[in-house]
Amino acid sequence: MTTLLHMADIHFGVEDPVALNAVHEWTLANRPDGVIVAGDLTQRGKRSEFEAARTWIDSIPGRKLVVAGNHDTPLLNMWSRTSQPFSRHDRYFSDLAKPLEFEDVRVSGINTARGWQARKNWAEGVVNLQEMEAALDSTNDRDTQIDVLVCHHPFLPNPAAPLKTRTYRGKRASEKMIALQTDLLLTGHVHVPGLIRHTHGQSSYASISAGTLSLRTRQHKPSFNLICIEGQAIEMQIYTIENGRVTLKENTSWLT
Numbered sequence: 001m002t003t004l005l006h007m008a009d010i011h012f013g014v015e016d017p018v019a020l021n022a023v024h025e026w027t028l029a030n031r032p033d034g035v036i037v038a039g040d041l042t043q044r045g046k047r048s049e050f051e052a053a054r055t056w057i058d059s060i061p062g063r064k065l066v067v068a069g070n071h072d073t074p075l076l077n078m079w080s081r082t083s084q085p086f087s088r089h090d091r092y093f094s095d096l097a098k099p100l101e102f103e104d105v106r107v108s109g110i111n112t113a114r115g116w117q118a119r120k121n122w123a124e125g126v127v128n129l130q131e132m133e134a135a136l137d138s139t140n141d142r143d144t145q146i147d148v149l150v151c152h153h154p155f156l157p158n159p160a161a162p163l164k165t166r167t168y169r170g171k172r173a174s175e176k177m178i179a180l181q182t183d184l185l186l187t188g189h190v191h192v193p194g195l196i197r198h199t200h201g202q203s204s205y206a207s208i209s210a211g212t213l214s215l216r217t218r219q220h221k222p223s224f225n226l227i228c229i230e231g232q233a234i235e236m237q238i239y240t241i242e243n244g245r246v247t248l249k250e251n252t253s254w255l256t
Contacts, residue, residue, distance in 0.1 A: 002102045005032040005062065006225040008152070008188020011071060011214035012053045013043030019213045019222035019241045020056060026239070026246045027060045032226065034100050034107060035062040038188035038210055039069025039152030041093070044076070050092040057096075066096040067109040069152035069188060070123040085115025099135070105229050108135040109150040112167065125153025125167035125189070132173060136180045146229050146256065148184040149177070154207055156198055161190040161209065162218050178203045183256045184227070184234070186210070191218040193225055193238045195252055206254070208236055223249075232256045 005027060010020070027035070037057065042049035050072075057064060073085040090097075100107040110132050112125035136147060154161075155170040155177070167173070177185060178200045185205060191212040197204045211223030226237040238250040 001228055001230040002034070002105045003030075003032040004034040004036055004105075004107065004148070004186075004227040004229070005060075006036045006038065006186050006208065006210050006227055007213060008038035008210040009040040009069070009191050009212035009214060009216070010037070010053060010056075011040055011043045011212065011216055012049040012056075013046065014215045015052075016213055016215050016222050018244050022241045022244050022246050023213060023224060024056070024059060027062065032062045033102060035060055035064045036107065036150055036186055037064070037066040038150050038186055039067050039113060040071040040188060041066070041069070041089075042072055043214075045072055045074040045088060047088065050088060054092045063100050064096045065098070065100050065107055065109050065150060066093045067150050067152060068093075068111050068113050070113040070125075072113065073115040082116045086111065086113075104231065105146045105148065106137070107148040107150060108137075110135050112151040112153040121166075125151070125165065125170070127151075127155065127167060127169040127173040129169060129172060129176060132176060133180065136182055146184065146232075146234070147180070147182045148186060149182055150186045152187060153189050154187045154209055155185065156207070158190065158194055158196050158207070158209060160194055160196075161192050163190045163192075165189065174198050175200050177205045184208065186227070191216065192220045193223050195236055206234070206236075211238075211240075213241075
């Protein structure tokens, strides 16, 4: 079995220290194989926030894959945000951007965040379809491997999430998940954990969002997910944190 700790929206700068300590202790006790951080490690993209994020992530056991979120750009430096929005993020986390390969699982990441864009809400996501296709190596052995894609923004809105997303090229990216036979999409951004299955034609994939480990909660306690994969069987476990205690709140299982 391969186990993946899935979290997002840690927002160092407004992080929840009680929740972070609880996750740290939980990982030491449970030792997940992989640790996935689906963006928004910082609140304002400050060096001090990135340094704190890197120190904390390094304290957690397991192989890591980290992607950027819309908060991981310099908030107040407009020149940097437009010309080199993720240079600071990459300085701290480029070594954790490579795909993770496990016995029967491959996890890849792409960046759906932008420092600036020509629409009202710059925090919304954008999918580069060529980058997505390059990340998902379609030559893999589909009989034995589960393919997982990680990014910050959900491709399609989840009706149950309080934050409604509008990811540019999201529908085409969702269809490409099916075309490339990708099983799981792990995201963040909405600060609420959840699972929704998207169907295109006769096939579907599971889109799983993580909650937040910051003080910026949206109608939900701080939380993280554990994804357990064994053969073609997948289970998602949602853990919430309250008063420093980690509690399993929900689990869902299915076959790919």
